[in-house]
Amino acid sequence: xxxxxxxxxxxxxxxxxxxxxxxxxxxxxELEVDEELQQERLIEFWKKYRWLVYGGVAAILLLTAGxxxxxxxxxxxxxxxxxxxxEATLKAHGGKTDEAISSFKELALSGKTGYRVLALMNLxxxxxxxxxxxxxxxxxxxxxxxxxxxxxxxxxxSLTYVGYQLEDGNPDELLKVLEPALEDNYFQxxxxxxxxxxxxxxxxxxxxxDLVREALANPAVSAGSKARxxxxxxx
Numbered sequence: 393x394x395x396x397x398x399x400x401x402x403x404x405x406x407x408x409x410x411x412x413x414x415x416x417x418x419x420x421x422e423l424e425v426d427e428e429l430q431q432e433r434l435i436e437f438w439k440k441y442r443w444l445v446y447g448g449v450a451a452i453l454l455l456t457a458g459x460x461x462x463x464x465x466x467x468x469x470x471x472x473x474x475x476x477x478x479e480a481t482l483k484a485h486g487g488k489t490d491e492a493i494s495s496f497k498e499l500a501l502s503g504k505t506g507y508r509v510l511a512l513m514n515l516x517x518x519x520x521x522x523x524x525x526x527x528x529x530x531x532x533x534x535x536x537x538x539x540x541x542x543x544x545x546x547x548x549x550s551l552t553y554v555g556y557q558l559e560d561g562n563p564d565e566l567l568k569v570l571e572p573a574l575e576d577n578y579f580q581x582x583x584x585x586x587x588x589x590x591x592x593x594x595x596x597x598x599x600x601x602d603l604v605r606e607a608l609a610n611p612a613v614s615a616g617s618k619a620r621x622x623x624x625x626x627x
Contacts, residue, residue: 469505470507473499473505476495476498489521489522493519496511497511500534509538512532512534513531520556525556529557535549536550536569542576547573550570551570551579551583566590570583577613580613581613581616581617584617585617585620588603604624605625608625
């Protein structure tokens with residue numbers, strides 16, 4: 393044992409037998425026994441729980457690898473859909489409307505990122521230009537249903553959706569679609585212009601004028617919108 397290696401203490405030259413040496417030897421023996429017991433407990437613990445430890449480490453490694461794989465996968469998908477969207481946009485600007493519609497449809501059907509929603513919006517615009525109003529409105533509905541009502545994308549789409557139906561749409565339905573935009577400082581002016589026409593169509597001129605006055609009193613509404621609202625107000 394380790395304690396046997398010390399043959400004498402600091403207070404004498406005797407190899408063994410003095411009280412100081414005896415105390416030292418007893419203490420060393422106790423420490424060594426305690427150390428051996430701890431090692432035995434550790435070995436027993438490891439034998440009993442090592443598979444749990446292995447499993448925990450494996451789970452951490454798998455989760456980390458899985459997160460990295462998913463992140464890499466998402467990046468690849470986003471880049472691929474970005475290329476499809478860019479190509480379709482170039483076709484649309486180049487006058488290749490049918491090809492652009494085909495590409496946007498593909499992305500709208502199979503897209504997994506935000507480019508799917510952008511594809512739906514662009515697809516609706518091209519369909520309206522070809523007189524395919526029913527299909528265009530259906531695609532805009534998909535954008536509205538896929539977006540939060542406070543999302544700028546929803547607000548922009550709601551204005552477009554209502555604008556396409558001012559002449560023949562259901563005023564009650566369209567006014568409900570416009571509600572989030574009417575409560576947003578940035579879009580309130582444009583939304584009020586559309587809502588004014590819908591309310592007047594229903595014979596609700598007083599409600600229409602109240603909306604106009606509310607928008608005019610809002611300092612966040614742009615000067616251009618206020619000028620158009622004043623025209624509607626008759627000033």
